[in-house]
Structures are given as structure tokens and as C-alpha cells.
Amino acid sequence: MTRDTAATAGATAGSRRPRASRRIIRTTSLSAPYGLFGGIRHALARRWSTLSVSDVPRGVGSTAAALVLLASVGFGVVRGGHLPVISGVVIDACHRVANAAGFRIASVALAGNKHLTREEILAIAGVTGRSSLLFLDASAARRELMTNPWIADATVQKLYPQQLQITVREREAYALWQNQGRLSVIAVDGTVLQTYVAPRFANLPLVVGRGAETRAKDFLDELDRHPEVRELVRASVLVAERRWNLRLKSGIDVRLPEIDPGRALETVSALDREKKLLTRDIAAIDLRLPDRVTVQLSDAAAAARENVLKDKAGAKKKGGSA
Numbered sequence: 083m084t085r086d087t088a089a090t091a092g093a094t095a096g097s098r099r100p101r102a103s104r105r106i107i108r109t110t111s112l113s114a115p116y117g118l119f120g121g122i123r124h125a126l127a128r129r130w131s132t133l134s135v136s137d138v139p140r141g142v143g144s145t146a147a148a149l150v151l152l153a154s155v156g157f158g159v160v161r162g163g164h165l166p167v168i169s170g171v172v173i174d175a176c177h178r179v180a181n182a183a184g185f186r187i188a189s190v191a192l193a194g195n196k197h198l199t200r201e202e203i204l205a206i207a208g209v210t211g212r213s214s215l216l217f218l219d220a221s222a223a224r225r226e227l228m229t230n231p232w233i234a235d236a237t238v239q240k241l242y243p244q245q246l247q248i249t250v251r252e253r254e255a256y257a258l259w260q261n262q263g264r265l266s267v268i269a270v271d272g273t274v275l276q277t278y279v280a281p282r283f284a285n286l287p288l289v290v291g292r293g294a295e296t297r298a299k300d301f302l303d304e305l306d307r308h309p310e311v312r313e314l315v316r317a318s319v320l321v322a323e324r325r326w327n328l329r330l331k332s333g334i335d336v337r338l339p340e341i342d343p344g345r346a347l348e349t350v351s352a353l354d355r356e357k358k359l360l361t362r363d364i365a366a367i368d369l370r371l372p373d374r375v376t377v378q379l380s381d382a383a384a385a386a387r388e389n390v391l392k393d394k395a396g397a398k399k400k401g402g403s404a
Contacts, residue, residue: 180214291320
């Protein structure tokens with residue numbers, strides 16, 4: 083082989099080796115399972131290594147410190163129970179701004195109240211001299227009104243820019259209820275309206291006993307059918323939540339049956355018309371048995387009767403001896 087031939091062969095071999103090397107590198111980069119992720123990891127590492135403080139935007143540290151301080155204050159407010167105070171201050175500020183803007187409540191139209199005063203209703207609804215129409219929560223005001231036992235229903239309407247309209251439907255006082263020594267005024271559905279008796283409610287019918295407040299209407303309606311008996315009644319007593327007794331103003335107890343007390347009241351009314359039974363000197367009338375009426379004399383009447391019987395017995399003995 084001549085020198086030129088060897089040189090040519092060497093050049094040819096040299097030119098082929100780089101192509102083979104490039105082909106190997108390309109095949110390796112495509113077939114290696116971690117080649118792509120390795121490149122991303124490498125790029126991120128280079129970026130992190132070249133990151134300097136100058137790359138962080140100005141004010142980030144102050145903002146982060148302010149956020150941490152705000153979070154700490156918020157946690158302290160909630161943890162310490164100061165949230166209602168803070169929210170109250172914010173709400174008052176909102177009302178002041180709205181009032182200054184022309185949304186002050188200039189007039190309140192109130193309708194339907196008989197037992198509650200205007201001041202009481204406004205206080206329950208949370209309406210004060212500082213309240214603005216813009217930030218008054220009408221739904222919340224209605225919910226607060228409905229918590230009062232006197233109010234059966236209520237509506238709250240905002241008439242912009244400065245008028246508030248409140249309409250209530252009140253319950254009526256129906257009877258007095260005595261339970262465990264406590265006297266209350268109740269509505270027809272048994273709702274306790276107030277736990278003291280004002281003079282204007284002193285003449286309401288009195289029901290006594292546990293459960294009597296919810297069963298009063300049905301029984302008092304039945305008693306209304308016999309006005310001559312009801313006029314003599316001082317209290318209607320529910321016994322063991324099962325049956326009623328009547329305590330008359332004269333002190334007589336009328337014991338009614340659990341089943342069909344209306345029939346027993348008819349019997350009592352008839353006996354009173356015919357024999358003036360309810361004005362006699364007796365202690366109790368027992369109608370719990372459907373086929374009989376038992377009358378218990380008072381102590382004085384029983385003693386008088388016993389004396390009469392003794393006198394009759396003595397008279398018979400004297401007559402027999404003669």
C-alpha cells in the first residue's frame with residue numbers, strides 16, 4: 083500500500099468514525115429511560131444555582147410579614163372571643179356611612195301590635211337610631227321578631243330610601259296555666275306568652291297540671307257548651323295527663339271520666355237543673371263510672387246527716403219501748 087493510499091484510507095476511516103459516534107449519541111439520548119427527566123432536572127439545578135437575591139421582587143418580605151401579622155391578629159380575635167365586638171364595630175361604621183349617604187331610617191310604619199309596644203318591637207328587631215336602611219338585614223330582623231312568643235308571624239320590608247315597614251300578627255291570651263306552682267298566660271295553641279299575670283288577664287279560665295296547656299282548648303270548648311256549669315268553675319285540673327276534674331268556686335270537685343267527658347258534663351248540668359246539686363253542701367261528685375253518679379258529702383254535711391240518723395234511731399227505740 084502506498085502512502086497516498088494509506089492516507090486516503092485513514093481519512094476515510096476518520097470521516098466515518100464521527101458519524102458513527104454521532105449516531106450512537108443520538109440513539110442513546112432517545113432510548114435512555116431517564117434522559118428527558120434528567121435534562122429537566124439538570125436545567126432546574128442550573129437555574130437554582132444562578133438564582134440570586136436580586137431575582138425576588140421588591141416588597142415580598144414586607145408583604146409576607148404583614149400577612150403573618152394579620153393572620154396572628156385574626157387568630158387572636160377568634161380565639162379570644164372578640165369577633166362579635168369587631169363585627170359590631172364594622173357594622174356600626176357601615177351604618178354611619180350609609181346614613182351619611184342618605185339611607186337613614188326616617189320613619190317606621192308598624193301595624194298589628196296589640197300587646198307589644200312599638201319600642202319593644204323595634205328593640206326585638208334590632209332597629210335603633212343608628213340603623214341605616216341600606217345595611218339593615220330584613221330577614222334577620224324577622225327571625226328575631228319570631229322568637230318572641232307573642233308574635234305568631236311578622237314581615238319586615240325596606241322601602242328605599244328611608245322608610246321601614248313592620249307588620250306583626252300577635253297571639254291572643256287564651257287561658258292561665260298553673261304547673262308546679264307557677265302561673266303563666268298561654269295562647270290557644272299552648273304557647274306560654276308570659277310567666278306573670280297582668281291584671282287584664284286575671285279573668286281568663288284557669289287550667290292546672292302538666293300537659294293542660296296543650297289540651298286546654300278542646301276541653302274548654304266542651305265546657306263552653308254548658309255555660310251554667312262553667313260559671314261555677316274555678317279551675318279545670320288535668321289529672322295524670324289523662325282526665326279532667328272541675329274545682330268549683332264552692333269547693334266541690336267534679337270528677338270526670340277519661341272517655342267522653344262531654345256526656346258527664348251533660349249529666350251534671352241536668353242534675354243541677356233538677357236538684358240544684360252544685361249548690362248543695364257536698365264535697366265531690368264522681369262521674370268516672372258510666373252507669374252511676376256518686377256524691378260525697380262534705381264533713382259538715384256528713385256530721386249533720388249522722389246526727390239526723392242517730393236522732394231517728396233514738397226516736398225509734400223510744401217508740402218501741404213505749
